Amino acid sequence: MSEQVREQVRERETRRLDRVVVRFAGDSGDGMQLTGEQFTSETAAFGNDLSTLPDFPAEIRAPAGSPAGVSGFQLHFSDHDILTPGDAPDVLVAMNPAALKAYLKDLPPGADLIVNTDAFTGGNLKKAGYTADPLTDGTVDKYRVHKVPLTSMTINAVNAAEGVAGLVNKKEAERAKNMFALGLMSWLYHRPTTGTEEFLRQKFKKRPEIAEANVAAFRAGFNYGETTESFSVTYEVAPARMKSGTYRRISGNLALSYGLVAASELTGLPVFLGSYPITPASDILHELSKHKQFGVRTFQAEDEIAGIGAALGAAFGGSLGVTTTSGPGVALKAETIGLAVSLELPLVVIDIQRGGPSTGLPTKTEQADLLQAMFGRNGEAPVPIIAPRSPADCFDAAIEAARLATKYRTPVFLLSDGYLANGSEPWLLPLRESLPDITVEFTTEPNHDGDFWPYLRDPQTFARPWAVPGTPGLEHRIGGIEKADGIGTISYDPANHDKMVRLRQAKIDGIAADIPPLEVDDPSDSARVLVLGWGSTFGPIAAAVRRVRAKGLQVAQAHLRHLNPFPANTGEVLRAYDRVLVPEMNLGQLRTLVRAEFLVDAIGYNQVRGLPFKAAELAGVLEDVINQ
Amino acid sequence: MTITTNGKVGGDRVTNRLLDLVPAAPGKQSRKDFSSDQEVRWCPGCGDYAILSTVQGFLPELGVARENIVFISGIGCSSRFPYYLETYGMHSIHGRAPAIATGLATSRPDLSVWVITGDGDSLSIGGNHLLHALRRNVNIKILMFNNRIYGLTKGQYSPTSEVGKITKSTPYGSLDRPYNPTSLTLGAEATFVGRSIDSDRQHLTSVLRAAAEHPGAAFVEIFQNCNIFNDGAFDTMKDRDTRDNVTLRMEHGQPLVFGGDGGKAVRRAADGTLEICAAGDEGVLVHDAHATDPSQQFALSRLTGDSHGVTPIGVFRDVDVPSYDEEMNAQIDGAKERQGAGNLMSLIAGRETWSVS
Numbered sequence: 001m002s003e004q005v006r007e008q009v010r011e012r013e014t015r016r017l018d019r020v021v022v023r024f025a026g027d028s029g030d031g032m033q034l035t036g037e038q039f040t041s042e043t044a045a046f047g048n049d050l051s052t053l054p055d056f057p058a059e060i061r062a063p064a065g066s067p068a069g070v071s072g073f074q075l076h077f078s079d080h081d082i083l084t085p086g087d088a089p090d091v092l093v094a095m096n097p098a099a100l101k102a103y104l105k106d107l108p109p110g111a112d113l114i115v116n117t118d119a120f121t122g123g124n125l126k127k128a129g130y131t132a133d134p135l136t137d138g139t140v141d142k143y144r145v146h147k148v149p150l151t152s153m154t155i156n157a158v159n160a161a162e163g164v165a166g167l168v169n170k171k172e173a174e175r176a177k178n179m180f181a182l183g184l185m186s187w188l189y190h191r192p193t194t195g196t197e198e199f200l201r202q203k204f205k206k207r208p209e210i211a212e213a214n215v216a217a218f219r220a221g222f223n224y225g226e227t228t229e230s231f232s233v234t235y236e237v238a239p240a241r242m243k244s245g246t247y248r249r250i251s252g253n254l255a256l257s258y259g260l261v262a263a264s265e266l267t268g269l270p271v272f273l274g275s276y277p278i279t280p281a282s283d284i285l286h287e288l289s290k291h292k293q294f295g296v297r298t299f300q301a302e303d304e305i306a307g308i309g310a311a312l313g314a315a316f317g318g319s320l321g322v323t324t325t326s327g328p329g330v331a332l333k334a335e336t337i338g339l340a341v342s343l344e345l346p347l348v349v350i351d352i353q354r355g356g357p358s359t360g361l362p363t364k365t366e367q368a369d370l371l372q373a374m375f376g377r378n379g380e381a382p383v384p385i386i387a388p389r390s391p392a393d394c395f396d397a398a399i400e401a402a403r404l405a406t407k408y409r410t411p412v413f414l415l416s417d418g419y420l421a422n423g424s425e426p427w428l429l430p431l432r433e434s435l436p437d438i439t440v441e442f443t444t445e446p447n448h449d450g451d452f453w454p455y456l457r458d459p460q461t462f463a464r465p466w467a468v469p470g471t472p473g474l475e476h477r478i479g480g481i482e483k484a485d486g487i488g489t490i491s492y493d494p495a496n497h498d499k500m501v502r503l504r505q506a507k508i509d510g511i512a513a514d515i516p517p518l519e520v521d522d523p524s525d526s527a528r529v530l531v532l533g534w535g536s537t538f539g540p541i542a543a544a545v546r547r548v549r550a551k552g553l554q555v556a557q558a559h560l561r562h563l564n565p566f567p568a569n570t571g572e573v574l575r576a577y578d579r580v581l582v583p584e585m586n587l588g589q590l591r592t593l594v595r596a597e598f599l600v601d602a603i604g605y606n607q608v609r610g611l612p613f614k615a616a617e618l619a620g621v622l623e624d625v626i627n628q
Numbered sequence: 629m630t631i632t633t634n635g636k637v638g639g640d641r642v643t644n645r646l647l648d649l650v651p652a653a654p655g656k657q658s659r660k661d662f663s664s665d666q667e668v669r670w671c672p673g674c675g676d677y678a679i680l681s682t683v684q685g686f687l688p689e690l691g692v693a694r695e696n697i698v699f700i701s702g703i704g705c706s707s708r709f710p711y712y713l714e715t716y717g718m719h720s721i722h723g724r725a726p727a728i729a730t731g732l733a734t735s736r737p738d739l740s741v742w743v744i745t746g747d748g749d750s751l752s753i754g755g756n757h758l759l760h761a762l763r764r765n766v767n768i769k770i771l772m773f774n775n776r777i778y779g780l781t782k783g784q785y786s787p788t789s790e791v792g793k794i795t796k797s798t799p800y801g802s803l804d805r806p807y808n809p810t811s812l813t814l815g816a817e818a819t820f821v822g823r824s825i826d827s828d829r830q831h832l833t834s835v836l837r838a839a840a841e842h843p844g845a846a847f848v849e850i851f852q853n854c855n856i857f858n859d860g861a862f863d864t865m866k867d868r869d870t871r872d873n874v875t876l877r878m879e880h881g882q883p884l885v886f887g888g889d890g891g892k893a894v895r896r897a898a899d900g901t902l903e904i905c906a907a908g909d910e911g912v913l914v915h916d917a918h919a920t921d922p923s924q925q926f927a928l929s930r931l932t933g934d935s936h937g938v939t940p941i942g943v944f945r946d947v948d949v950p951s952y953d954e955e956m957n958a959q960i961d962g963a964k965e966r967q968g969a970g971n972l973m974s975l976i977a978g979r980e981t982w983s984v985s
Contacts, residue, residue: 248981258976265972272735292963294970302760306727313731339721432973469716469739472695477711479719
C-alpha cells in the first residue's frame with residue numbers, strides 16, 4: 001500500500017481494541033484455511049499475541065455449498081497475552097450462505113458480518129437450507145452487516161490487473177476471492193500487507209499470472225475498504241507486550257515434530273518414525289519425512305500395527321523409536337505397546353486425540369483417550385503419560401517423552417489432541433543451551449560375572465541395560481514371555497512373575513520422583529476451590545480463572561503435564577481444597593483417576609462437542625462451584 | 629532331449645552386496661558358537677529340531693560377526709527358535725515379526741536380520757506384514773516353517789491345511805481353501821522365493837545360502853513335520869521310495885526334470901500352463917530363477933502333489949532389485965550430502981520470526 005493510502009486510512013475513525021476474534025468461513029474449496037493462516041502471519045508480524053482454531057470437515061470436498069462442507073478458521077489476537085482462540089467471533093466473514101448458516105449462531109448481537117452477496121443466489125440458498133434470503137428476511141438484523149459483492153469485484157480487479165488479463169480464466173480469477181476478503185480484513189484491522197504479497201508471489205512462482213491475480217484481488221479488497229461507505233470505523237490492536245526474545249508462530253503438530261528432531265540430537269539417537277496416515281496425526285509424518293539431513297527415518301507402514309512394530313524394531317537396534325497416531329490407531333497398537341512394556345525398550349507413542357469412539361469425529365478435538373492410554377492393554381502394563389498444554393508446549397513435551405522413554409526403557413504416551421495439533425500460537429524460541437542433556441549410553445560390557453544379564457536393573461531407576469545388536473559378547477534374547485528377574489531367560493515361576501509385575505510397576509511409579517511437583521497458581525493464597533486440568537484445556541481454564549479473579553473471586557489452578565505417574569505432591573495438593581473441579585473434554589477420565597488414586601471427591605465439568613471449552617462458559621461453572 | 633529356454637537364461641549368480649555392510653567374523657566360527665545355553669523345548673520328533681540344527685550348522689558359513697546377526701520371531705512353535713541361537717534375538721508377538729524386523733533392518737544396515745515364522749503366524753494373523761515386507765524388498769530373510777497346522781494352540785487347521793481337514797476346531801472338516809505360500813509371495817512381488825524340507829539338510833542349507841546371498845527380502849518356505857498334530861504331512865516327499873517321483877528339485881539354468889532316473893520333466897502345455905511330460909519329450913523347460921518376469925516361476929509354484937503329482941523345491945525366484953533399506957539410507961545420505969548435517973536451531977526458527985526486545 002502506498003503511503004498516501006495509509007494516510008487516508010488513518011483519517012477515518014479508528015477504534016482501539018485490546019483484543020479481537022475474527023472468523024473466516026466458506027466452502028471447503030474456498031481457501032479459508034489459507035486465508036486464515038495468512039491473516040495470522042500478518043498478525044504475528046505485527047506483534048500481537050494470538051491463538052488460532054481451524055475448524056474443517058472430515059470430507060476433503062463435501063458437497064459444495066452445503067453446511068457440511070463449510071470450513072472455518074478463527075483467530076484471536078490481542079495487545080496482551082491470551083490463552084484461547086476466543087469464544088465468539090467479533091467479525092464473521094461468510095463467503096456463502098452455507099457459511100452463514102453454519103456459524104451465525106456463534107455470532108453475538110452487534111458483531112460485524114461481512115457477506116459475499118454474489119454467493120447468495122437461489123441455488124446456494126437452497127443448498128444451505130434457507131427458504132428465504134437471510135440477508136433480507138430479518139435473520140441478520142441484529143448484526144452490523146456489510147454486504148460485499150466479493151466474487152464480481154474480484155473478477156473485475158483481476159481482469160483489470162497488469163500482466164494478468166487474458167492469462168487467467170474466469171474460474172481462476174474467481175478463485176482469488178479469498179484474497180479479496182483477506183485484503184478487506186487487512187484494511188479493517190490495519191494489518192501489514194507486504195508479507196502477504198511476498199507470500200503470494202512465492203506460492204505461485206511457477207505461475208506468475210496467478211500470483212498477480214491474487215495480489216490484484218488482495219489490493220482490491222484493501223482498497224474497497226478504503227472507498228466503501230459500509231465501514232465507518234477501522235480497528236487497531238496494539239502489539240502485545242511479550243517477553244523479550246525471538247518468536248515464531250507454531251502449530252502443535254509442527255512443534256511436536258521439531259521436538260522429536262531435538263530429542264534425537266539431545267539423546268544422540270537417530271529418530272525412526274513408524275506411522276500409518278490418520279487424521280489429525282499425519283502432519284507429523286509429513287513434517288518428519290522432510291528432515292532426512294537430521295538422520296530421521298520415516299516409514300509409512302502398511303497399517304498401525306506395522307508402524308509401531310517397525311518403531312519397536314528400530315528401538316531394539318538403538319534408534320529413538322516413535323509412532324504417531326490417533327485414538328483408533330492406539331487401539332490397534334495396544335498389543336505392541338504391551339510387548340514394549342515387557343521388552344522394556346524405549347518407545348514414544350504419540351496420540352493426537354480426536355472425537356471417538358470408533359471413527360468418531362476425525363477432524364474435531366477431544367481428550368477421551370486418557371483411560372485407553374492408561375489401561376488399554378492386557379495384563380499389568382503401566383506406561384507413563386505426558387500431555388502438552390498448548391501448541392508450542394508440544395515441543396517440550398516431545399523431549400520429555402523421549403527423556404522418560406530412554407532413561408526408563410519404557411514406552412511413553414504423549415497425548416496431544418486435534419485442537420493443539422492444528423491450533424497455533426507465538427512461540428518464544430528456546431536457546432540451545434536451555435534444552436536438557438538427555439544423552440543415552442548403551443551397555444557395552446558384561447554386567448554379571450562376565451555374563452550379560454539383560455534384566456539386571458539399575459538400582460535407582462530400575463531401568464534394564466540397553467545393549468544393542470552389534471555389541472560383541474552381549475548377545476541376548478528378549479521376548480514377550482515372562483522373564484526371570486535379572487538373567488532374563490523364560491520363566492513361568494509364580495513368585496518370579498509376581499516380582500516382575502511389581503518391578504515394572506515400581507519402575508514407572510518411581511518416575512514421580514523425577515518430575516516437577518504439581519504447581520498451584522493462587523495469587524490470593526486463600527482459595528478454597530481448585531480447578532485441575534490436563535492437556536489442551538489449559539488455555540480455556542486459565543482464561544476462565546482470570547475472568548473469575550477479575551470479579552474478585554478466589555480460585556486456585558493446577559494443570560497436570562504428567563498423568564502417569566502423577567507428580568508426587570498431587571494428593572497433598574488436591575486434599576488442601578474444599579472442592580476440586582476437573583473440566584475435561586470427556587466424561588470424566590482424569591476425575592476417575594484422581595478419585596481412585598487420592599480418594600478426593602472431585603467435581604467434573606465435561607463436554608464432548610469436538611470443540612475446545614469456551615472461557616466464558618467455564619468461568620460461569622467456576623463461579624457456581626465457588627459460590628456453592 | 630530338446631530344451632526350450634525363454635530366450636536368455638537370466639544373468640549371473642545373484643550376490644549380496646548388502647552382506648558386505650555387515651562386519652565379518654573375527655575368526656572361524658563353528659556350530660557351537662551359535663548354540664545358546666537354553667534347553668530346547670519342542671516335542672520330541674518335531675521337524676523344528678532338524679531346521680535348528682541346519683541353521684546352526686549354516687550360520688558359521690555366513691562369515692559375519694555373531695553379534696551382528698538378529699533373529700526375530702512371532703508366536704507359535706517355530707517362533708521359539710531365537711531362544712536357541714547365540715545371536716541377538718527377539719520373540720515378539722503373533723504375526724508382527726516382519727514389521728519389527730523391517731524397523732531394525734532399515735535402521736541398521738550393519739545387521740543380518742532373519743525372521744522365523746510359521747504358517748499361522750505369517751499367513752493368517754500376520755499375512756499383511758508378510759506381503760508388504762516382501763513387496764518393499766526389505767533386506768530380511770523370512771524362514772516360514774509350514775507344518776499345515778496350528779501346533780502351539782494344540783491342533784486347529786491353518787491357512788495351509790487342506791480343505792476338509794478334521795481338527796479340533798473343524799470336526800466336520802475345514803471349509804477354507806488353503807494358500808499356496810509360494811504363489812502368494814510371488815504374487816506379492818517377492819524378489820526371492822524358495823522352498824525346502826526340514827529333513828533334507830543339504831538341500832535346506834543350499835536354499836538358506838541362496839537366501840542369505842540375496843540382496844533384499846527372501847522368503848523360504850520350509851516343509852516341517854508336526855509329529856503330534858499333523859504327522860506325515862510331507863511323507864511322500866521324504867520317503868526313499870516315493871520322494872524322487874514326487875519332488876522336482878529346481879536348479880537355475882538346469883532342465884526341470886525329476887523322477888528316479890530323471891525320466892520326467894516339465895513343459896508348457898498349449899494353453900500356457902505347465903504339464904508333466906517325459907524327459908525325452910519336446911519343449912522341456914529350463915529353470916530361470918533370475919528372470920525378471922515371474923510368469924514361469926509362478927507357473928512352477930502352481931505345481932503341487934495334488935494337482936500334478938509333483939512338488940517343486942529349490943529357488944523359484946531370485947532377482948536383484950534395489951532393497952528398501954538401501955534406498956532409504958541413500959535418501960538420508962543424499963540429503964546430508966546436499967544440505968549438510970541438519971542445524972536444529974535454524975530448523976526450529978523457520979523462515980518467519982520476529983523479535984521482541
